[in-house]
Amino acid sequence: METPIVFTKVNKSYETPPVYVVRDFSLSIQRGEFFCLVGPSGCGKSTVLKMIAGIENPSNGTLVRPNHVGMVFQSYALLPWLTVEGNVAFAARMQNFEEEKIKDLTQHYLQMVHLETFAGKYPRELSGGQRQRVGIARALAVESDVLLLDEPFSALDPLICDELYGELLEIWEATKKTIVMVSHHFEEAVVLADRVGVMNEGTLKEIIPITLPRPRTEDQVPFMLEVKKIRHCLSGG
Amino acid sequence: MKVRRYAHRPHLFYQTTLGRHLVSVGIVIALAIVITVLVFHFVNPRNAFDINRISMRDILAGTANTFYRMFLAYILSLAVSIPLALFIASTPRMQRIFLPIADILQSVPVLAFFPVVVVFFTAYHAFELAAVFVIFIQMIWNIVFPVIGGLQTIPDDVKYAAIVFNARGFRKFWYITLPAIVPFVITGSLLAWAQGWTIVIVAEVLHTYIPHGTPSQDLLGLGSLLVDSNARGQTSLFVATLAVMIALIAFINVLVWQPLLHFAQRFRFD
Numbered sequence: 222m223e224t225p226i227v228f229t230k231v232n233k234s235y236e237t238p239p240v241y242v243v244r245d246f247s248l249s250i251q252r253g254e255f256f257c258l259v260g261p262s263g264c265g266k267s268t269v270l271k272m273i274a275g276i277e278n279p280s281n282g283t284l285v286r287p288n289h290v291g292m293v294f295q296s297y298a299l300l301p302w303l304t305v306e307g308n309v310a311f312a313a314r315m316q317n318f319e320e321e322k323i324k325d326l327t328q329h330y331l332q333m334v335h336l337e338t339f340a341g342k343y344p345r346e347l348s349g350g351q352r353q354r355v356g357i358a359r360a361l362a363v364e365s366d367v368l369l370l371d372e373p374f375s376a377l378d379p380l381i382c383d384e385l386y387g388e389l390l391e392i393w394e395a396t397k398k399t400i401v402m403v404s405h406h407f408e409e410a411v412v413l414a415d416r417v418g419v420m421n422e423g424t425l426k427e428i429i430p431i432t433l434p435r436p437r438t439e440d441q442v443p444f445m446l447e448v449k450k451i452r453h454c455l456s457g458g
Numbered sequence: 459m460k461v462r463r464y465a466h467r468p469h470l471f472y473q474t475t476l477g478r479h480l481v482s483v484g485i486v487i488a489l490a491i492v493i494t495v496l497v498f499h500f501v502n503p504r505n506a507f508d509i510n511r512i513s514m515r516d517i518l519a520g521t522a523n524t525f526y527r528m529f530l531a532y533i534l535s536l537a538v539s540i541p542l543a544l545f546i547a548s549t550p551r552m553q554r555i556f557l558p559i560a561d562i563l564q565s566v567p568v569l570a571f572f573p574v575v576v577v578f579f580t581a582y583h584a585f586e587l588a589a590v591f592v593i594f595i596q597m598i599w600n601i602v603f604p605v606i607g608g609l610q611t612i613p614d615d616v617k618y619a620a621i622v623f624n625a626r627g628f629r630k631f632w633y634i635t636l637p638a639i640v641p642f643v644i645t646g647s648l649l650a651w652a653q654g655w656t657i658v659i660v661a662e663v664l665h666t667y668i669p670h671g672t673p674s675q676d677l678l679g680l681g682s683l684l685v686d687s688n689a690r691g692q693t694s695l696f697v698a699t700l701a702v703m704i705a706l707i708a709f710i711n712v713l714v715w716q717p718l719l720h721f722a723q724r725f726r727f728d
Contacts, residue, residue: 271618274618274621274622275621275622276618276621276622289622289624290622291622292618292619292622292623294615294618294619295615296613296615297615298613298615298616298618298619300616300633300634300637301724301725301726301727301728302637302640302724302725311623311625311633312623315623315624315625315629315633316623316624343724344728345728359623363623369622
C-alpha cells in the first residue's frame with residue numbers, strides 16, 4: 222500500500238546553537254490510516270504535524286509528504302468576516318476549483334457535518350462544537366487525501382467531544398482519507414486511532430497499534446489496558 | 459420540526475454576483491465624479507476672500523474647501539499608510555529596523571517643518587498642496603501604527619491556515635490580511651480625521667508661514683475663517699464658523715464613523 226507520509230531520521234531545531242524540538246524522528250503512515258500522535262505539551266507533536274502540512278520544514282532528514290492537505294486547528298482558525306458557507310468555500314476557492322464545484326463541495330461538506338442550516342451564520346454566532354465542525358468541513362473542502370487535526374477537541378466539553386468523535390469516524394469511513402491527529406488525551410487517541418505514536422521530548426518513543434473493534438468505549442477493560450500502555454510508555458517504564 | 463432560515467449576508471470582499479458588480483460599477487462612477495470635482499476644484503480654487511465681507515455662501519464654500527483638503531489628505535494617507543504598515547510589519551527584522559524610525563518620525567511635530575513645506579510649495583504657487591501635505595503628514599501615523607498593531611493580532615493558526623489552504627501573495631492579502639486590518643484602518647482613520655481637524659486650522663492660514671505674507675495668501679476654509687475672524691475681533695463670524703465646523707464633524711461622525719465602527723466588529727478575531 223502507498224505511504225503518503227514518511228519521515229526518515231528527521232530533526233527539527235529552531236535556534237543556533239540548535240535546540241531540537243524533534244529528534245531522529247522516523248515514521249511511516251499508510252494511506253487510509255487513522256494515526257494519532259500523543260504526548261505531553263511541548264513534546265514536538267504539533268511540530269511534526271506542521272512539517273506534514275508544509276508550515277515548517279525539517280532541519281535535516283528526509284520527509285515525504287503530500288502536496289496539499291486539509292487541516293483542522295485547535296483554535297478553529299475560522300475567518301470571522303466570512304459566513305460558515307464562506308469559510309468552507311474559501312478553502313475550496315484557494316485550490317482554484319471552478320465556482321460550480323466550490324458550491325457543490327461547500328454544500329456537500331456542510332451536510333456531512335450537519336451544519337447546512339447554519340450556512341449563513343457567522344462563526345461568532347456558533348458554539349465551540351459547531352465552529353469545529355466548520356473547521357472540519359473547511360479542511361475536507363480542500364479535497365486532499367490527507368486530513369490533519371491539531372488537538373481539535375481540546376477546547377470542547379466532553380459531551381461535545383463524544384459526539385464529534387462519532388462524526389469524525391463516520392467522515393473517515395465515508396471519505397477513506399488518511400488522518401493524522403495530534404492530541405494530549407490518551408483516551409481520545411484510543412477511541413479514534415488505528416495506531417498511536419507516543420512522543421516525549423522530541424522523540425517517538427513507541428507506536429502502539431489499537432486493534433479494538435469500533436465503536437470503542439472507555440469502560441471496556443481492553444480500552445483501559447491500551448490507555449495504560451500509553452501511560453506506561455510515557456512514564457519511561 | 460421547526461425550520462430556521464437565515465438571511466444571506468454576503469461578504470464584501472468575497473461574493474460576486476451581477477448585482478454586486480453593478481454596485482461596484484456605481485461606486486467607481488461615484489468615486490470618479492468626486493475625483494473630477496476635486497481635481498477641478500484644485501485647478502480652479504476659490505480662495506480669494508475678504509474677511510470683512512464674508513457671507514453665508516463664503517462659509518459654505520470654505521466648508522467644502524476644508525472638507526476637500528481633509529478628504530484628499532486622507533485618501534493620500536490611506537494610500538501610503540497601508541502599504542507602509544504592511545512593509546514595516548512584513549518580517550520581525552523589518553520591524554526591528556523600521557519601527558523605531560517610524561516612531562521618531564511620528565514624534566516630530568508637523569508644525570516644526572510646516573514653514574519649510576509652505577516655502578517649498580508656494581515657490582510653485584501650490585498653496586492647496588501645501589495645506590494638503592501638512593494634513594497628510596499629520597494623518598498618516600494615526601493609521602500606520604494601528605494597522606501594524608492589527609497585523610500582529612492575526613492569530614498564528616489563521617496564518618498557518620493561509621499556508622495550508624494555499625492562500626499566498628495577493629490572495630492572502632485580499633482574503634485574510636485586508637479584512638483583518640479593517641477594524642484598525644477604521645479606528646486609525648477616526649483618529650486621523652480628529653488630528654486633521656486640529657491641523658487644518660493652522661494649515662489654511664498660510665500667510666503666517668510665508669516671509670512678508672499677507673492674509674490674502676490664506677486658503678478659504680473653516681480654519682482660515684476661524685483664525686482671521688478671531689484676529690479681527692469678528693465674534694459673530696467666528697461663532698458661525700465654529701458652529702458649522704462642529705456640525706460638520708458631528709455629521710461625519712454620525713453618518714460615517716459610527717456605522718463603520720459597527721461594521722468593523724465583524725472583522726475582529728475573538
